[in-house]
Amino acid sequence: xxxxxxxxxxxxxxxxxxxxxxxxAAVRERLATLGDVPSAGxxxxxxxxxxxxxxxxxxxxxxxxxxxxxxxxILEVVRQETLESFAGTGG
Numbered sequence: 001x002x003x004x005x006x007x008x009x010x011x012x013x014x015x016x017x018x019x020x021x022x023x024x025a026a027v028r029e030r031l032a033t034l035g036d037v038p039s040a041g042x043x044x045x046x047x048x049x050x051x052x053x054x055x056x057x058x059x060x061x062x063x064x065x066x067x068x069x070x071x072x073x074i075l076e077v078v079r080q081e082t083l084e085s086f087a088g089t090g091g
Contacts (some may be wrong), residue, residue: 037066
């Protein structure tokens with residue numbers, strides 16, 4: 001799926017569709033304001049790949065890939081607790 005400003009990987013699209021409507025709206029609103037990557041509020045998460053983490057709200061994050069000359073691709077929509085679990089920092 002393409003919005004003009006970004007593309008949405010099918011995996012991210014499926015996850016987004018499973019979220020409650022208010023969370024879907026929060027993701028879409030934040031992505032609508034997505035500017036150049038990297039920018040303020042977007043954290044690089046891989047030194048050797050163009051992967052970034054975008055905070056949506058206290059609970060949701062978006063992992064995206066930004067390659068020069070192409071719109072950013074939204075790869076994953078994840079909960080912060082899931083990221084913490086994978087990082088081994090979850091409660």
